[in-house]
Amino acid sequence: MRIMQNLDKIVALSKNRGFIYPGSEIYGGLANTWDFGPLGVELKNNIKREWWKFFVRENRNSIGMDGGILMNPMVWKASGHVDTFQDPLMDCKDCKHRSRVDKLIEESGTWKDTKKRPEELSLPEMEKFVFDNKIKCPACGKVNWTGIRFFKLMFSTDRGVTEANLNTIYLRPETAQSQFVNFQNLQRSSRLKVPFGVGQIGKAFRNEITPGNFIFRTVEFEQMEYQLFCKEEESMKWYDIYKKKAHEFYTKRLGITDRNIRFADHDNLAHYAKAAVDAEYLFPFGWGEIGGTHHRGIFDLGNHQRDSKKTMEYKEEGQDPFVPTVIESSHGLDRILLATLVDAYNEEEVAPGDTRVLMKLKPSIAPYTVAVLPLQKRGLTDKSHELFDTLSKNFSVSYDETGSIGKRYRRQDEIGTPLCLTVDYETLEDNSVTIRDRDTMKQERIRISDLIDFINRNIV
């Protein structure tokens, strides 16, 4: 049975088993930063690989790119980030705790308007709502707020040889701008015709100061963003296709439970947009955005054309040149990874009084596909190493020879390894191993020569 566990269990398991550690822990940490351990990096890479296959490789009209984190500051002026990328904040005068006001309203449970979301309120409306509803400080419970003010979300740094020659540059707060500023390079070098799309996976940075709910809100995170360039008249068709694609990616490719995903349409749209929707996952702390599909009109390409004075028009023989409309499919890798962990976590009673922790990750994204477990160290090590060496050329393999076999199975269940192979003394005679299925715990004997086929069939 899937239980609605609290986040603490996931945080503890992540640290103990090597998915995610607190950032700079030995120095007391750094707020909203985390490091991915051996299992975390495998899971992350598997999610990225699935995304890349689904959004880039499996489509004839798709290509990928990998842009730089640092870009000319003009990019962020044109995109609107320099002037508008900021959070509304209020400080508690008593305990000095700082809160992001739209989140404060949302999390207070006092917001009832289903047409508008808290972040769609104007600043005076937000401030009035907090004062009128006497919303309490989440840290100390008092009601003693400062007025509302903005806090810049972009990290900036200085570039220059001497102090007089300093230039402010920014760590990118989103990956998407690389696709926009490279639009002509991408189109000309690939010779793709509109509609075509460009995917990118990379780091983004935001100066988030509100508490992060583990890796949900961090200052450094990875985005997987896909920009489709199309004709305006076909744009809503593509918007619907990419909204559905996002759903298929979460549920079919990553195996996230359908009922834990919902799509929330934006009612108040940016002036350039025709539609926008957030994909949300039901985390232990409530619904939280993991991605979005956005109709961006010609806002981005148009702004870069205006500021760079370089054309962003697309030309095709016999047609008037035009600036393509953009449909964006944006996904937060760290939040999706957290959703896969929360979704997969199970506590299962296998016998009266005997409960196992089972991470029921989709086999194709599990950190290890298979574990090689020699029944005893004596006499079985060479054969087990040989098996590890063969399988690790095709799969991600864990090797564990310490503790009882039962404990070793449980350790693999806890990190989501779909298949365990036990090498025993019979293996030396008949070249077969016992294979155990994570979910059913059923065991069967299989010839080593059939293993690769068997594993391939079982990790879809």
Ligand code: ATP
């Ligand atoms: P939020 O309202 O939660 O701050 P956002 O609407 O600003 O998010 P976008 O700008 O649409 O987010 O970014 C695209 C995706 O990047 C989000 O759906 C989310 O998955 C991810 N993301 C954004 N900010 C963060 C963050 N601070 N930490 C981790 N992931 C993030």
